Amino acid sequence: MDRSNMRQATGEESVVTLSFEREMSAGEVERIKRRLGARSARQVPLAVGAAYDRARQVGFTKSSRPEVGALMAVLAAAVPAGGRVLELGTGVGMGLAWVMHGLRGRADVVVVSVEVDTEKSELVSRAGWPDQVSLVVGDAREVLPGMGTFDLIFLDIPGGLKASLLEETVTALRPGGQLLIDDMNPYWSEDQTTRKSADRRDPERLLGDSRVICTELRYSSGMILGTRLSRRDACSRGETQFA
Ligand SMILES: C[S@@+](CC[C@H](N)C(=O)[O-])C[C@H]1O[C@@H](n2cnc3c(N)ncnc32)[C@H](O)[C@@H]1O
Known part of the structure; x- marks a missing residue:
């Protein structure tokens, strides 16, 4: 299911990014959110997911949140x-x-x-x-x-x-x-x-x-x-x- 998992400490808040090969329905996102015990979930467009992949590929950490x-x-x-x-x-x-x-x-x-x-x-x-x-x-x-x-x-x-x-x-x-x-x-x-x-x-x-x-x-x-x-x-x- 997951292609990647990136954890980023941002002050008090912790962000976990999961990338998927396809867009998820709102229900699927909600279920994953509950399973992870996350407070909020934001689904990003696939092209944005590809940018996360590029960032990981070259170790770039300055991308926009x-x-x-x-x-x-x-x-x-x-x-x-x-x-x-x-x-x-x-x-x-x-x-x-x-x-x-x-x-x-x-x-x-x-x-x-x-x-x-x-x-x-x-x-x-x-x-x-x-x-x-x-x-x-x-x-x-x-x-x-x-x-x-x-x-x-x-x-x-x-x-x-x-x-x-x-x-x-x-x-x-x-x-x-x-x-x-x-x-x-x-x-x-x-x-x-x-x-x-x-x-x-x-x-x-x-x-x-x-x-x-x-x-x-x-x-x-x-x-x-x-x-x-x-x-x-x-x-x-x-x-x-x-x-
Ligand atoms: C914070 S990152 C940009 C993040 C990107 N806008 C995003 O939304 O993910 C800053 C970028 O500016 C580039 N940069 C640094 N100095 C620059 C300059 N003088 N002209 C153009 N780009 C520059 C860096 O190489 C780096 O890739």
Whole structure:
């Protein structure tokens, strides 16, 4: 039944991932959940399961967690007709698989994913994606400025790089376009061990950017979700903040 079993300690929560060759019915998932004594169960799409396989194959541990991927699928499903989606940091294609799940076979949306590591990008390309998907090998800092604009951007490169690309990323967002930044938990840890409190390279400074309305999502790996305002909305927005 199981092809694999991966246990990942995530603070107080323990996640067990089981992969199957086919989609399970809700009843089957419920029975497995009860048998394992699990508190919750999330069934992931088969393409996402294949990304778990790739991660195991190359020992990659930085893939998006299922809650983050599922949110990307939700956001992808809302991309307008003829829209464009960008992922910065392909990894082994977990986020990409979730985006394609959200698009539900829609061929009108262009999806671009950028990865600096050639081997990872090649591994992902072998998974066979629809024609609308472009895998770009390159440094996001170099390629992003020439990529045009997008309706949805997943900013998922390592910490300091995220912050250094914030300006270009917001610029690449179309009005109404949405931006999801992953892995914010280290910035929100109570002891703030990973940064100095006054570190202006913190991607959290997006929260103070008047071109974007955004919110912190303090679950899973920690995210910031933002929507690019039109110029008019940005001008009329109140600026009062409370800490
Ligand atoms: C957190 S992982 C991405 C996970 C992926 N988005 C997912 O949903 O599973 C970050 C990825 O960014 C890549 N990366 C690091 N620096 C980069 C850069 N300057 N440009 C593009 N990709 C980069 C890393 O090689 C790594 O694969």
